[in-house]
Amino acid sequence: MSGISARDAEPVAIIAGNGRLPLYVAEAAREAGTPAFIVQLRGEGGNDWSDFEHMDADLGGFRPVVAALQKRGIRRVVLSGGVRSRPELTSLRPTARVIWSLPAILKKLRSGGDDKVLRMVIDLFERHGFEIIAAQNIAGDLLATAGTLGAVALDREARADIDAAARAARVIGSMDIGQGAVSLGGRVVALEGAEGTDQMLERVRAMREAGRISQKRRGVLVKLCKPQQDLRADLPSIGPETVRAAAAAGLGGIAVEAGRALVLDRAEAIAEADRAGLFLLGLEPDTAMKPVL
Template structure:
């Protein structure tokens, strides 16, 4: 069974959280504060939402590496968490580089134009660490968010769902290896949707539409599976599921949602479990090896 790591203990330096959209950055910030940290927040302009009053924060644009480096040095930052969704990758023409960064610009531009999401994230991590700070995972700050192995809630998958889990797991693994997405949906043992840049919720909406049109069997329910990409750096962009994911899976007529145990985040756990139980869906964590 996948074990949860122990929370990271504070160091002599300061923790920074680069915050995208959604509630996850707020969960991480509160958990860091409870652990004795005084986190500094960089809400990404045009991406981050919510109110950061009460936290030391400075909004910056995606790609403003000069501003990020300056802010880190001014506040003694030695660790960084990348948290929350980013809908748009930086436009290379809007990047504000530092002098050392200029030597990396050709590779950066090539990655932004041609690389998949995982490739871009690895580049961002490398650039942040070149500024003297160490990137750590959300799970290092808030290990209680990690999915465990087995059912998470009152409902368990039946035999039909297990066949869909196997099919969707195989597809999600292949998709991740190509650095395209993390999720796949199988209905009746057949893969019917793969996650692309549009994200999980849009994929679920697409399946709901296909079922309404009769292009996918409405009698068979189906399963959404979200797995880490095999080559993924787990310090960024772990698969996640929240209450909206469960609601959208229900709207798509699915029987449940599966995520990778120990390498996926369950956000607002109480609300997620309550929503899944109320709608009769299962939520479960699996270990990739068991699906091979």
């Protein structure tokens, strides 16, 4: 697998969406001796880039991004962080190389799920000679490890909920809808859509308060890669905010796929989970990839 080593001083561009992941990747690159140039997508910020060379770009502004990278001799690109919005037609600035593909690009932007859009972005960069590097190739310590991550163990009921939520997550993932599902008492009660994980958990909290779901059984959140997902972009991720949202929803734990999910602010996330009595679990790949019955 191609990536970046501590001896590699060739610069890398980080296309930064929202969340803290882009900052972690940039800091990891710097620690490895790799200069990082940040392309912050407008409207998706939140991180302080004053210590890094950076530029702002519209989501549809591909041409100025390519020019900036070529000017700096950058060949490798990392896609990092979430993207909440899709570009408007008037903001698209394609290069001459891809202008004839504009109708297909517009179709994917308007109707495609996140996976299709990310694949399109990867393809656009590769057409211009760039190499896409996975975030985990730079910040590998963010990858979830197998087994229980904190002090809280899971029980038999939680295992049944993990199985149910994992099957549901795989189904919606194969349809390019989302990566997460919540099961409670062996029943899937929420599926992640375009709104994201935190908003899904807010729905679970509201349903519990309204008596729509049991207030005694806790339930589990499972997040998995989509079966067809390109692992170079948009791995499932959790962090302290996810743990707090799960606790507010009354859940008993969170499970992600070991080696194919990211745990941000790991020490803080584990501490939050321990305080709330939630388990954090890295699923073995063969467990996470059980066939759908």
